[in-house]
Amino acid sequence: MNARNNDYDPSALVIDQIYPIPADKLPARTKALEELLIGHGLLTQEAIDRVTAAYEQEISPLLGAQVVAHAWSDPTFKEALLSDATEACRSLGIGGLQGEYMVAVENTATVHNVVVCTLCSCYPWPVLGLPPKWYKYPEYRAQIVMHPRLVLKQTFGLDLPPSVEIRVWDSSSEIRYFVLPQRPSGTEDLSESELIPLVRRELMIGVAR
């Protein structure tokens, strides 16, 4: 949908708009809010820069890949991860906002896990960074919970036979889920650091296997 309204009323709050705001008005509205908050002593440019740096440079799916590669390489860690993912990740210096209580769900030969937030866009930030648009927008959220097998095949090219149980985890609370994928066959000789690049975020969300 791309409905644009020529009757944009700048004096109405964004939440009271019926139609999307003209795209070229969004920077000004954002700055207006920032300027007011700076004036009230509730915001600083340094704070904005610090927060954005954390999520654009420091926190990304690479952290989750490190967790998975470590679990593949170390059976004790894998057990710890499956029993208490929050603590296991903390032991690697990983954790925090939107991942205060994490659960790693394990793929097996007969079970495939996939994560969604049908109600909004909840996502395990500490291990995966910020979610991609396709995860947050309505199409995935609407369909994955009803037709996971079809969605995984049509959108993601993952063709799972009916013998594989598909578990869809709808993140409706503050608990954050991510998938522990199976270690690919033929990687037995790879070191942990060589395994890391194999762990794409699609595997940890569950739209790849």
Place this chain on the structure above:
Amino acid sequence: MNGIHDIGGFQGLGAIDYVADEPIFDEDWERQVFALHVAMSGQGIYNIDQFRHGIERMHPIHYLGSPYYEHWLATIEDNLVRSGTLTKSELNEMVQRFESDPDLGLSSSDDSGLAQSLADLIPRGGWTDEAISEQPLFKLDDRVKTRNFHPTGHTRLPRYARAKSGVIKAIYPSLVLPDTNADNQGTNPAYVYNVEFSGLELWGDSAESNTLVRLDLWQGYLLLDA
């Protein structure tokens, strides 16, 4: 609330626009809005449940037609006004000022600790558990049925899973109840359970075989299913 956000099972939205790689933010204003939310919620001006419920109260046309971070802008503005942090009139005035001069810059600001406190918050997080004296009502493998309720306020029981039977698969700590926390009616913590619903139970004749959905549900959403 039976709003547009409660979209599990909705049909007719078209294909998922899957892209393997994309920038984290498409526009600079999105980046600013993201940081704004962390800064505002990080200072306790509003809570996560109020934040989510603001988005839920957007008009469906607006919700479906706008970019994701416009949802965040909507709820941040609304919560700042509702909390008494900003007034609508000062916001209007400032919006007019920046709309008439888009090249206007922001005033400089002396940080004195906010940046560091947010930097400290990010790895620490803000866990919403609150211990209660009662024991959990349900135990593992109990069969439960979700309530048939349609609150006009915030809830985390999606419509597709109301009046459905499932099985308790995990018992989590007692967490702040979003339904009341979103509306200044207190935290009312309650145990959260992971409940398993078969695809068949949720979608009937339209279900794919061998699929199931796991939802995290607060105790008050559930009844023991005899």
